[in-house]
Amino acid sequence: MPTALIADDERLMRDQIRLALAEAWPELQIVGEAKNGDEAVEMAETLKPDIAFLDIRMPGRTGLEAAREVCQHAHVVFVTAYDQYAVEAFERGAVDYLMKPVEQDRLARTVERLKARLVEPPPDLNQMLVKLAASMNGGTQKSYLKWIQASVGNAIRMIATREILFFTSDEKYTRVQTEEFEALIRKPIRELVAELDPDEFWQIHRATLVKVDAISAVTRDERGHLMVSVRGNPEKLEVSRSFGHLFKQM
The missing domain is CATH 3.40.50.2300 (Response regulator)
Known part of the structure; x- marks a missing residue:
């Protein structure tokens, strides 16, 4: 055989x-x-x-x-x-x-x-x-991830990056959020930053990446911190000072 x-x-x-x-x-x-x-x-x-x-x-x-x-x-x-x-x-x-x-x-x-x-x-x-x-x-053209391999319960799921709203990390896992569901991966944000197209995903915090065309609003909270809202999800994502310059023209 x-x-x-x-x-x-x-x-x-x-x-x-x-x-x-x-x-x-x-x-x-x-x-x-x-x-x-x-x-x-x-x-x-x-x-x-x-x-x-x-x-x-x-x-x-x-x-x-x-x-x-x-x-x-x-x-x-x-x-x-x-x-x-x-x-x-x-x-x-x-x-x-x-x-x-x-x-x-x-x-x-x-x-x-x-x-x-x-x-x-x-x-x-x-x-x-x-x-x-x-x-x-x-090469002159860098290749970026088009799919994320993630765990949903005990199953594996291949998620197209075009469907992802944002990534958020804690010390152990990174959450992959779409409009329909969330999944978990072990890849840290610092690795994802290098593997995702920077024109499609912005890092707005050391623990957060957001899809640019999913951003629906940028506001300030009572502390004066910038907060990002994304379509199809009620969660607001904090922008750290290091990445505030991304939104100066918005």
């Missing part, structure tokens, strides 16, 4: 990929699950899977960095929430990709490609990976 490794820093995402693969390719045996790029490399060296499903953004080695070593043993499929990373190189090259959330139709096409490729040794991807990493890290 063909074997595979799944690497993603979110357990619920690993679960989703495993369940989707069980439906699309029942014969495929999942021999390992890694929660970061370093574990993925170690598991690939030990378990020698035929295929590795690698999240592009992981702690330690990124998926691209891990792929340079993993491709010595396995055919690589990248899994990503960054739609601009699903570039032409994936389509025409010897590596495939899946967008989060993983759709069964797209996965079925990937499975068919993998079945055809398994009759040959994994290709050398190093040159392509170097070019791809360079375009991601130093």
Whole structure:
């Protein structure tokens, strides 16, 4: 039976990929699950899977960095929430990709490609990976998150950033608020600031990010502090002095 490794820093995402693969390719045996790029490399060296499903953004080695070593043993499929990373190189090259959330139709096409490729040794991807990493890290157009992977109860939910009103953090979790529901992630605000388009989301407090076009009003409370109101939610978000300049022309 063909074997595979799944690497993603979110357990619920690993679960989703495993369940989707069980439906699309029942014969495929999942021999390992890694929660970061370093574990993925170690598991690939030990378990020698035929295929590795690698999240592009992981702690330690990124998926691209891990792929340079993993491709010595396995055919690589990248899994990503960054739609601009699903570039032409994936389509025409010897590596495939899946967008989060993983759709069964797209996965079925990937499975068919993998079945055809398994009759040959994994290709050398190093040159392509170097070019791809360079375009991601130093390209003229930076890619930003289009989906947030969040926990709603015991389930995983992929939330499009266009649907998010704001993020607020405490010491442990970050709340993701939409007009219809709220969800939790462990990613801190300081990381989200670097991964979200600054033209779409403004940081207004060390613990708060707000979607610009969701702002319905900016007022002052009895203390003289700026407070932001957003459409579809009664909560008011405080603006700290450090970010008050954002609203001087509003």
